[in-house]
Amino acid sequence: MATTHNVDNKRYQGLIISIALFLSLIGALLAFTFYTSSLLERNTVLIDQTNQVANSAQAVIKDLFDLDNSYGEDTNSPHMQRVFERLEQNTGLITNSITAIGQGGTITDIDGDTYDLPQVDSKAQANIVAASEQWQLLEPKIQAYLKDADNIMVDSADELTQAVEQAKTSSLLINDSLDQLTDDVFTSAENQANTIRLVQILGVAAIFAYFLIFVFFFVRRLRETDAEALAARRETQEIMQTVNTGLFLLDKDLNIGQQHSKALNKIIGSDSLAGENFASVLRGRISDKDLTTTRQFVEQLYNPRVKEKLVNDLNPLHKVLLHNTTSEQGLDSRFLDFRFSRVYENKDIARILVNVNDVSDAVHLEQRLEKERSQNDMQIEMLTTILNVNPKIINEFITNTKTHIEKINNILKNPGSTQYELEVKLNAIYREMHSLKGEASALKLHSFTKIASEAEDQLNVLQNQGKLSGNDFLPLAVHLDDLLSLSNTIETLGERINRTAPASAASDVHEAVVQNQATDLSIDGSEIAGNEIDLDEEADGHLLDYYHDFAQDIAARQGKQVQLDSATLGQIKIPEHLKKTVKEISIQLLRNAVVHGIETPDVRQSAGKSAVGTIGLEMQSSGQDFIVTLQDDGQGIDYDGIREKLVKQGRFDVEEAKQLDRNGLLKQLFSSGFSTKEDADEDGGRGVGLDIIKAQVKEYDGKLNVNSEHGKMTRFVITLPNA
Structure with a gap:
């Protein structure tokens, strides 16, 4: 395993110093070897040069004798030219070599290779001087002859004779001096080689001895460390085996x-x-x-x-x-x-x-306790709703919930064979689930709302995944069972309360609800007396409190302030066949107004508006039609924002979005899965609310009218047939 440890340098200081000394000894021996090798190489070059000078001197003398014997031969003949060239070359080589040997300089051989010559001792220097003196007597005479040797117009016989005579005298002395020089250099090189060999032997012996000592102490230290590590490992294993x-x-x-x-x-x-x-x-x-x-x-x-x-x-x-x-x-x-x-x-x-x-046991215990706590909270929540909400609304919720669940079940039973059919199936389920969630949220049944929201999350994933299959819808059955179970629980609790509560107590509870509705609501600034609302007969006045509380809850979650106004809701009688539809449409319109229409208090005040947004919900029966009108004084519809969101979601490219007029943009606003809200939450952002309104209006062959003024207001007018 590759790990990095912090090393205790003091603990290994002796080992590090020993290795450093050992490497230093080896390095010193190698450096000495390299130096002596260079010195031996230079001595070898010096011997070669002395031999070369001696050979060159013999060649000069031979060439002089050859020229003397061949005197009178044509100077332009190949033989004579070769002799002249060789004599001139050897003469220069001897001159340069004697000078370099005497001074210990650099010399270049006939092949062009350059060598450094060592300084010679005094005895060898004397031989060099003697050879140099004899060469200085011979070399000028050779040069005098070579000056006009190949010129047939000049007689050079005397110069050749003088050079030959001088060569007879100097050649022996030069050869003797060079032989002695070679012997001196060879002897010096041999002594140096012996010294080097002795130093190398001693160095290798010292290194080997040091190595043996180092190995001895290192092995002993290693054994001690291994023993400590073994004991520590044994203790660690005992701990690891026990815990x-x-x-x-x-x-x-x-x-x-x-x-x-x-x-x-x-x-x-x-x-x-x-x-x-x-x-x-x-x-x-x-x-x-x-x-x-x-x-x-x-x-x-x-x-x-x-x-x-x-x-x-x-x-x-x-x-x-x-x-x-x-x-x-x-x-x-x-x-x-x-x-x-x-x-x-x-x-x-x-x-x-x-x-x-x-910690499985502990977690399972916590889960059981949490489940029991959630069930208790859920039952308290349901009891609170039953006791504080008009029984008529509770009964409508239970009936509508079962209707929604039955519709979803029927939709799920339809297999669907094409992608289009599966998408239609998905959108239909989405609308039913969103409607159910809206009613639960209005009643503050958060358990219902949570389950429905989880189901919507799954539906949203399916809506965005592209290709659908029938098996994708199977997980929704679990949510439907949970919702149906909660609905049955509410129904059972309501029945038990009605059976066990004394008539006077039930009357007191009902009277308290009526009194609360009569005194706490204000419409257009005037207080409504309790006898102005008939909860049991003609008017559906109980819906005013219902919608008011619903709007306030959404506004609180969204960080906004709203006031619901209505001049007609307390007196209107909704046709029986339209009650469920009107309720769903009103819920979606209210949620849309609070979430998308009304601005936050800071934004409203910066625009010169009151911090509290106003929403007007009116219902009226006009001849053959029943009309629902909702108007808010919010920010209106941002058509440019719709275009940007359509492009961002990939529904249209930039050019296609530019071609859409306001009617085309409104159609997209009412399409399934489209929302201008960035993040989905309990109250919106999934693009289902307006789709539900459109579907309901279409189902009853009604009319939908939208009027908006950017920055000021939005008005929805829903017209449904009375019959």
Whole structure:
């Protein structure tokens, strides 16, 4: 496992110094060898040069005798030209070589190679001087002859004779001096070679002896360290075999250490963990999101600038569900709790100590308690709704809920064979679920709203995934069962309350509700007396409180302030066959007005408006038609914003969006899945509300009219046939 440890330099100081000295000895011996090799090479070159000078001197004398014997021969003949050229070349070589040998300079041979010559001792210097003196007597005579040797107009016989005579005298002396010089240089080189050999032998012996001493002490120290490590390992193994929790070390690369507790294998459910990558062990057993977060979490643990307590609060593996992926282990998925602690060496973070426990029992107990608590809260919520809401509205909700669920079931039973049919099926389910959620939200039945919102999330995923299949709709059955179960629970609780409550108590409760409705609401600034509302006969006045509370709840969640006004809602009688439709349309219109129309108080005040937005909801029966009108004094419809959102969602390109007029943009606004809200929440953003209104109006062959003035208002007028 690749880990980085902080090394105690004092502990290994002696070892480091010993290795440094050993390498220094080797380096010194190598440097001495390189130097002596260079010196021997220079001496060899000097011997070669002295021999070459001697050979060149013999060649000069031979060429002079040859020229003397061949005197009178044509000077332009090949033979004579070769002799002249060789004599001139050897003469120059002798001159340069004698000078270089005497001064210890650089010399270039006939092949063009350059060599450095060493300084010769005094005895050898005397031989060089003697040879040089004789050559200085011979060389000028040779040069005098060569000056006009190849000129047939000049008689050079005397110069040749003088050169030959001088060569007879000087050649022997030059050869003797050069032979003695060669012997001196060879003797000096041999002495140097012996000295070098002795130094090398002594150096190698010293290095070998030092190496033996070093190995002896190193092996002894290694044995002591191994004994300490073995004892520590034995103690660690005893601890790791005994503890009931999973313990292991983690490096920066998320590699598990070689040592870990025996219990870890059972807790994780894997036989081989030492040296494995922690991310690989978890992959497929936790979500990819948690796995990515775990990597980032460990990186922050290794960041010394981040406090350990702060980063531990972000632990993604606190009571995480670990899925079992191997059937042979025979283990179910369990909840594990991973705790991470930094391990320091000096002031550096060396590794991360991980402590993992199986907390499945504790988590299951918490889940049971939470479930019971949720059920209790749900029942309290339902009881509160039953006691504080008009029984007529409760009964309508239960009836409508069952109707919606029955419609969704019928839609699900229709298999659908083409993508178009599946999309129509999806949109129809989406509308029914959104309508059901709207009524539940209006009654503050958050359990209903939560389940319906989860179902909408699944539907939204299906709407965005492109290709659909019949199996994609199967998970919705679970949500339908939950909703139906909650609906039955409300119905059962209501029946029990009605059966067990005394008549006077029920009357008191009902009277309190009526009184609350009569005194708390204000329409156009005037207070409504209780006897002006007939809850049981003609008018559907109870809906005013219902819509008012619904609008206030949405406004509170959205951070807005609204006032619902109506001059007709308290007196109007909604036709029986339109009650459910009018209720659904009104709920969607109210939600749309609060979420999309009314601005936040700051925005309204900056535009010169009152901080409280006004929504007017009016209903009237006109001859053969029933008309629902909702108007808000909000920001109006932003047609440019609709164009931008259509392009952003990929429904149209830029040019196509520019070609859409206001009617075309409104049609897109009412299409399924389109919303101008950036993020979906409980109140909007999924693009279903206006689609429901359009579907309801179309079902009753009604009319839908939209009028908007940007920055000022939006008005929806829904006309439905009375019969």
